[in-house]
Amino acid sequence: MNELFGFLLKHSKWFVFTFFVVISCMLLFKGDPYRQHIYITSAGRLASTAYKSANNVTSYFNLHEINDDLNRRNAELQAEIVRLQEAIDVLKEEYCTDTLVVDSGVNHFDFIVAHVINNSIARPFNYITINKGARDGIRPELGVIDRNGVVGIVSNVGPTSARVISLLNPHFRLSCKIKRSDYFGSLVWDGENPGEALLEELPRHTVFEIGDTIVTSGYSAVFPAGLPVGVVMENTTDQSQNFFTLRIRLMADFTTLGNVQVVVDHKADELRALQAGEENDSKKNPFGN
Amino acid sequence: MTKFFIKYALAFLVMIPAQAIIFNHAVLFNVAVPLVFLSLIIYLPVTLGTNLSVTIGFVTGLMLDIFCDTPGVNALCCTVLSFARKPIFHLYVSTDDDLAGRSPSAHTMGAAAYMKFMLTMVLAYCAMVFTIESFQLFSPGLLVLRIAASTAYTFVMLYGLDILLMSRSDRH
Structure with missing residues (x-):
């Protein structure tokens, strides 16, 4: 207790000073709405400046999540563009023939966002590894694109990763x-x-x-x-x-591949089956008829 | 000390109304105001305790606020100024051992140090008071002009008052 009193006594000038300053400020801001407004506005501006500065620093820590969100959104938009393009194509056909009906088959593309975890560009045959695999719905022979254009095609798939044949690979046409x-x-x-x-x-x-x-x-x-x-x-x-x-x-x-999108065509199996059937037919009857 | 407080109370009773009624209206060029009442804080004994000097400062400012209808403005500035009085004093005089119970003056501090001390005190007060007042209509150029002109005007007035008081005490 004595120490507490000693402390209070030692720093009493600060307490007295603060007390009078607080009273003065109360008098200053209480009676004048304009000053009160100025004070509140200035304090708000000061606080917002502080928050902005803090946000400038902390926002860098959230960039990874924001980037993921943007990529997801980008994939959705990409899918939407393809769907709309196909809808336009179907409508064009309908307009031309006046017989076709718009069906629900235009929604057959999906895009899965993935991160590139390995990439080579300097070898004669280049490959890319992505962090999504069979568990995420990746299958062999799916196309891979990034925000600018085509990147490659999936060749091998593991449970949580996949290998992509890069466009920078002469095996890929x-x-x-x-x-x-x-x-x-x-x-x-x-x-x-x-x-x-x-x-x-x-x-x-x-x-x-x-x-x-x-x-x-x-x-x-x-x-x-x-x-x-x-x-x-x-x-x-x-x-x-x-x-x-x-x-x-x-x-x-x-050289700067980071995030890519894997194109999933839900009609691919059907198309391949049809094409395989055509090939078998041509093998059985190589001359047509 | 009792003698000092009596003298101070008399000075207080004269100076505050004088500031409110006379000096506040003796404005030069619409910018310079002589804040002569600052002598009440400047002339406080050097070795006076901070608690007491801050209280005196607050009361001085508050009384002036009551007269001038400026609630809080002078009280705040006088409180801060009386709190900063000692540190400002020690900017120019390293020790106050020889000044026990004595007020700052050209005689006790030396003319140069005293003038610098007084100028710093006046400038600090003018900067505070005009900055707070400028909340109502902020104009940086006018603010600087008011601070500079009022500081010079007040300094001249206080220095004149000082010479006057010194010559009276010499006669006595």
């Missing part, structure tokens, strides 16, 4: 078309530059210009039509060849 003219060819990496690839087997009469956008053709059960792949850089065709070969600047930046 992708059916693409020139967006403006719809002429299609086959995109393959030539092993030279991780930012470029070749679009081969384009017919000689193909109409194109430098800067034209290359998109997926949709002639497979892996990628929906219209996904961006790259931009035409130059024509590398030899005059003696029967097909055009164009050098394409890829839209996906493989």
Whole structure:
């Protein structure tokens, strides 16, 4: 108790000073609504500045979750775009034929967000590993895209991870078309530059210009039509060849791959089964009839 | 000490009404106000306890607020100024051992130190009081002008008062 009194006595000047300051402030702000308003506004501004500063620091800690949310949202929007595109296509067909009915089969694409946990770009045959596997619904032969364009195709699937054949792998050929003219060819990496690839087997009469956008053709059960792949850089065709070969600047930046989306086509099995049936038929009766 | 308090009470009774009735209206160029009542705080004995000097400061300010209808403004500024009086004093004089019971003056502190002490006190008070008043209509240029002009005006008035009091005491 003596120590407490000693302490109070020792610092009494601060208590007295604070007491009088508080009384003065009460007198100052109580009688004048304008000053009261100024005080409250200033205090609010001070507090908001402090909160903003704190938020500037703490928001960095939440970026991972925000990024995940954005990717999820991006995947939903991507799916929505594809659905709408297909709905437009169906409506166009209906308009042209006036006989087709819009069915519910347009909602057959889903996108699963995944993180790249391993990636190579400097090898002759490059692969990517993602952190989603069979437990998340990943299967072999699903397409993989990022926010800019096509990335690759799933080859092997584990329970919680999957291996993706990168577009920077000569084993992977992708059916693409020139967006403006719809002429299609086959995109393959030539092993030279991780930012470029070749679009081969384009017919000689193909109409194109430098800067034209290359998109997926949709002639497979892996990628929906219209996904961006790259931009035409130059024509590398030899005059003696029967097909055009164009050098394409890829839209996906493989050097900074972080988050990707796996494209799930719910009709893929059906399409493959149909195509397998066609192949069996042609083996049985190679000459048609 | 009793003699001091009697003298101080008399000075208080004269100075506060004088400030409210006369000096507050002796405004120069619409910006400079002579705050002569600050002498009540400046002339407090150096060795006076902080608790007592803060209380005196608060009461001085409060009385002026009552006269001037500015509740809290002068009370707050006088409280802060009387609390900061000793630290300001020690900015210019390292020890107050020889000043027991004596008020700061050119005679006790030395002319230069006393003038600096008085100028700092006046400037601190003017800065506080005009900043609080500027809450009502904030104009940075005018605020600085009011602080500077009032500080100079008050300093001159206080210095004149000091000379006057000194010459009287010399005669006596």
